[in-house]
Amino acid sequence: MSRSGGIQRPIAVMMRPVIQTIRPDASVAEAAKQMASAKVGALLVRDQGHDLGIVSESDLVRKVLAESLAPAQTLVRAVMSTPLVTIDSAASAHDASDRMAEAGIRHLAVVEGGEVVGILSVRDLLHYFKNWGSQS
Template identity: 45%
Template structure:
């Protein structure tokens, strides 16, 4: 059985809550990722995703350079333990209506798992 720790991304990508959405979208483009953890100082307060940007900024024709990340971020961050199966992860994503999970616990996040990561074993025929 494939576990979360086998597919998760260990490099965390973060952005300060007061940054403009245009900065967030550019960072996602450069890093080729779909989400950023949102920080307020040293505290992780939410997550901003491609979907947040499309549904809350683009759909309303807002100017991304004038909208702060904290205004559109999703909270709370949904998390999963690294030892869980990817089937458990998929169930949590479905129940929470999210495509991204923080890997860790309420005190420490050390990875991210996206729905794209869950597709990885299918392409490698490892299920």
């Protein structure tokens, strides 16, 4: 499929605008409970209004479970991914897909005017490409 063909929807339309956040000093167990409750795969790590990174299901599996760390005693700051990888809200789905592939990640923080306004997941992109990506 040509990148010049097809509908180019801005990421702002595809992203999840409600951002789930967690403090860096919260436990990984708290993060897992919050992800499950909110039905999300990642939380933005925020402290005193500053976005420090992101903690994802992959971080929990690879950095906590695989290393046999205790989730109740392990802090989010020890396993979060930093620096926070971002993309502008006006970027295309293809730009987001490329950025995720280059960084080897499944979640991007979407920014507008320097502020994080949402989270875009690989699932959001799959939904986009399945439903709209091949239209001309």
